[in-house]
Amino acid sequence: MEHxxxxxxxxxxxxxxxxxxxxxxxxxxxDISSEMSFLEMFDVLNEQxxxxxxxxxxxxxxxxxxxxxxxxxxxxxxxxxxxxxNTTCQLHMRAFKDGDTIVVEPWRSxxxxxxxxxxxxxxxxxxxxxxxxxxxxxxxxxxDANAIPIDKKNADDAFMAAACIGCGACVATCVNSSAMxxxxxxxxxxxxxxxxxxxxxxxxxxxxxQMDKEGFGNCTNTYACEAQCPKGISVANIARMNKEYIGAxxxxxxx
Amino acid sequence: MNSKIPQGEMDKKWVDxxxxxxxxxxxxxxxxxxxxxxxxxxxxxxxxxxxxxxxKVKAFCFQDSPRRAHSIAAQGGINAAKNYQxxxxxxxxxxxxxxxxxxxxxxxxxxxRLAEVSTSIIDQCVAQGVPFAREYGGLLSNRSFGGTQVQRxxxxxxxxxxxxxxxxxxxxxxxxxxGNVTMYRRHEMQDVVLIDGVAKGIIARNLVTGELERxxxxxxxxxxxxxxxxxxxxxxxxGSNVTAAWRAHKQGAYFANPCFTQIHPTCIPVSGxxxxxxxxxSESLRNDGRIWVxxxxxxxxxxxxxxEEERDYYLERRYPAFGNLVPRDVASRAAKxxxxxxxxxxxxxxxxxxxxADAIKRYGKIEVGKKALTNVPEAEIIAIGKTVVAEKYGxxxxxxxxxxxxxxxxxxMRIYPAVHYTMGGLWVDxxxxxxxxxxxxxxxxNFSDHGANRLGASxxxxxxxxxxxxxxxxxxxxxxxxxxxxxxxxNQQAFTDTxxxxxxxxxxxxxxxxxxxxxxxxxxxxxxxxxxCGMARSEAGLKEAIAEIQAxxxxxxxxxxxxxxxxxxxxxxxxxxxVADFIELGELMCLDALTRNESCGGHFREESQTEDGEAxxxxxxxxxxxxxxxxxxxGWELHKEELSFEIVKPTxxxxx
Numbered sequence: 001m002e003h004x005x006x007x008x009x010x011x012x013x014x015x016x017x018x019x020x021x022x023x024x025x026x027x028x029x030x031d032i033s034s035e036m037s038f039l040e041m042f043d044v045l046n047e048q049x050x051x052x053x054x055x056x057x058x059x060x061x062x063x064x065x066x067x068x069x070x071x072x073x074x075x076x077x078x079x080x081x082x083x084x085x086n087t088t089c090q091l092h093m094r095a096f097k098d099g100d101t102i103v104v105e106p107w108r109s110x111x112x113x114x115x116x117x118x119x120x121x122x123x124x125x126x127x128x129x130x131x132x133x134x135x136x137x138x139x140x141x142x143x144d145a146n147a148i149p150i151d152k153k154n155a156d157d158a159f160m161a162a163a164c165i166g167c168g169a170c171v172a173t174c175v176n177s178s179a180m181x182x183x184x185x186x187x188x189x190x191x192x193x194x195x196x197x198x199x200x201x202x203x204x205x206x207x208x209x210q211m212d213k214e215g216f217g218n219c220t221n222t223y224a225c226e227a228q229c230p231k232g233i234s235v236a237n238i239a240r241m242n243k244e245y246i247g248a249x250x251x252x253x254x255x
Numbered sequence: 256m257n258s259k260i261p262q263g264e265m266d267k268k269w270v271d272x273x274x275x276x277x278x279x280x281x282x283x284x285x286x287x288x289x290x291x292x293x294x295x296x297x298x299x300x301x302x303x304x305x306x307x308x309x310x311k312v313k314a315f316c317f318q319d320s321p322r323r324a325h326s327i328a329a330q331g332g333i334n335a336a337k338n339y340q341x342x343x344x345x346x347x348x349x350x351x352x353x354x355x356x357x358x359x360x361x362x363x364x365x366x367x368r369l370a371e372v373s374t375s376i377i378d379q380c381v382a383q384g385v386p387f388a389r390e391y392g393g394l395l396s397n398r399s400f401g402g403t404q405v406q407r408x409x410x411x412x413x414x415x416x417x418x419x420x421x422x423x424x425x426x427x428x429x430x431x432x433x434g435n436v437t438m439y440r441r442h443e444m445q446d447v448v449l450i451d452g453v454a455k456g457i458i459a460r461n462l463v464t465g466e467l468e469r470x471x472x473x474x475x476x477x478x479x480x481x482x483x484x485x486x487x488x489x490x491x492x493x494g495s496n497v498t499a500a501w502r503a504h505k506q507g508a509y510f511a512n513p514c515f516t517q518i519h520p521t522c523i524p525v526s527g528x529x530x531x532x533x534x535x536x537s538e539s540l541r542n543d544g545r546i547w548v549x550x551x552x553x554x555x556x557x558x559x560x561x562x563e564e565e566r567d568y569y570l571e572r573r574y575p576a577f578g579n580l581v582p583r584d585v586a587s588r589a590a591k592x593x594x595x596x597x598x599x600x601x602x603x604x605x606x607x608x609x610x611x612a613d614a615i616k617r618y619g620k621i622e623v624g625k626k627a628l629t630n631v632p633e634a635e636i637i638a639i640g641k642t643v644v645a646e647k648y649g650x651x652x653x654x655x656x657x658x659x660x661x662x663x664x665x666x667x668m669r670i671y672p673a674v675h676y677t678m679g680g681l682w683v684d685x686x687x688x689x690x691x692x693x694x695x696x697x698x699x700x701n702f703s704d705h706g707a708n709r710l711g712a713s714x715x716x717x718x719x720x721x722x723x724x725x726x727x728x729x730x731x732x733x734x735x736x737x738x739x740x741x742x743x744x745x746n747q748q749a750f751t752d753t754x755x756x757x758x759x760x761x762x763x764x765x766x767x768x769x770x771x772x773x774x775x776x777x778x779x780x781x782x783x784x785x786x787x788c789g790m791a792r793s794e795a796g797l798k799e800a801i802a803e804i805q806a807x808x809x810x811x812x813x814x815x816x817x818x819x820x821x822x823x824x825x826x827x828x829x830x831x832x833x834v835a836d837f838i839e840l841g842e843l844m845c846l847d848a849l850t851r852n853e854s855c856g857g858h859f860r861e862e863s864q865t866e867d868g869e870a871x872x873x874x875x876x877x878x879x880x881x882x883x884x885x886x887x888x889x890g891w892e893l894h895k896e897e898l899s900f901e902i903v904k905p906t907x908x909x910x911x
Binding site for chain 2: 016017033035036037039040043044047049050051053054055056058060061062063064065066067068069070083085086090092094115116119121122123125126129130131133134135136137138139140141142143144145146148149150151152155156158159162163165166189190193195196
């Protein structure tokens, strides 16, 4: 792979806090290596801003290996940028060329208010999990791990759903700010496993109720969430969620 | 030093302890508050389990959600002595392997307990819905890790840490929903509050508003992970830090074996000065990948262009019994040895190859065999083999491709050792209590179970063992004595004094208004540590490092520039406090490495090696845990916890 260097123009959303009005600021960065990650390019910019006596740009990031789900930049109109099945931290600068202008914004959703600059508050996701994204088993109650064999396909599908990193790209990319891919993935994971059986109905009802309460929108089947999901979580999980929800709604109707 | 190891036979200690430990009745539990710092495997599992028991728990994390803690990035797996493979595993063997793997610098009783509870961890996680890998019969699958000859590692592709953490996180969120745990996101502990020498609370900073907060608790649990970021470049997350442990240390908690750091052999090499972190390629890859360098020095050909007879599979050559699966310390040093001798590969020549070509062919042939196909062309066998390898390690291969721009399915990966884990940490007794009463340390934040070298897939095991199955018992033994103490009044003088000290430190940092960024100091510290307290250490180098770090500290406190304000979200200020603590820790690590004039596990003193370059332990003079007490400006005082080995008698560790 040939390496190269580039000069770039960045238009970055700056917002002091959740009450302030935000706006785009333009910055130039020089001599960026194609081997850098996108966030390392931001590190260079921030060092430059600090050196010049200006305020660095606040952005969320932690593991920088694509698994913690904390990084969350909307880059040139795409959640996590141009590469498919990728997080912002794993986007590398060879995706860009000399002279490019790059526009960087925070996730845009009513349910994810901006904290500062490119940081948003995703605690709504935690509250949805609190509503039922678990199996009620206290420590010490478990039977032997091999006591209940699980069909390999179901186990694999549960794993694929459980691979969600909770970054919120699905919400950020959806025209309706729907969180159904996130919620569907968790409901699916637990519905596919025998251990999730006892709470299946209440889980689907409570998690969907909380999702609505947080102000996330509905699904209109554009599949943008799946296309933009860094872990490639399938929209089949949304279908399964709807099935679980409808089934649970009928089951709990009083006759 | 009283490590409070129970009397009796090794395999009865934990059972006896649990049988006689003091209990707290449910009505009293409701009145007792427990503070948990950090929500990784240790913190989330502890907070959830203590919440289930009925204690009032407050949990803190600096990230935007407890699910982000860096346990999430653990890849390969979790060990447990289930013996599902019928390959001769047992609690004793896991115990034995761990003590030996730790190069006889771990406490036997703690390790035995760890091996005992390992099996319950897997049961608990499966019950929570953790989707471990399974065989077609529906039962759990296992693989092998370094330093063992059995298959006892449970895994979920290359994302085992993620799945285990999400399991613990869901248990934690359930307790939040039930009102037993209060969660404080984007909060960082700044100091621990002591009243009459006993931990009674913390000062935390709300990172969004910048406000300082007082929180009282009948006990404080530090589950804050390791300190690998002292090296700047490591596989840790950007936010991983030592601050909570270091603040506790400055208040009197002993810091044990700080120089025991694990350099992981298989990481993606540094590509340039811009590098902000290093990425691990899971040890599980050594199940199937073969490590080699060219036989010729300075060979500039691409890996796949070098013919078989011109390759040196140096681990298989030097260690035929364990081959590519030698423990991490051994594999890392062997890679450094080859690169230093001029056999390294890639543009920087600081890398070796990790090659899957053989594994791809082998798996391809197995699949072809299963389907009873004949006359299958080689290219097709390779294509089939690639799909099998993708199923096992796909996410790791993808990550490698994204970072390097190279396809690891068609050419060997380039790898090099990187800082990964810290075996040292706060000194704790058998009950996980630090030398400060009421203050506990769990998971990577403590020192107890891995000696001088941790075996692969044992960090997840220890984090969850401490949180799910140890602290719920041992904490009760302490809290039983707290039932007469009402809720902690945070208006007490000790809280005011500690909060004032924290505020003053923050003010000082903000008002230096120097010329150099926090990041630049961190990078310089990292270079000193890597060069002089990294994979090889010498008396002369360590003495230089100590002088350099002391000078760096002075420069930091006179010339650092922290932009922004205190009462707002200010990531630079957060980082400044962490780097200030790393600088002090760096000095102690070098002092510890200098004092320990032997080689053991990850600690390699150039003065102490065998004729063929293996680490040479000195059990006569160094069979102890170094527990350092902070003496403020006077430096540190060394306390020694002598280690006695009743069961696993120390021998020169050999994997040949």
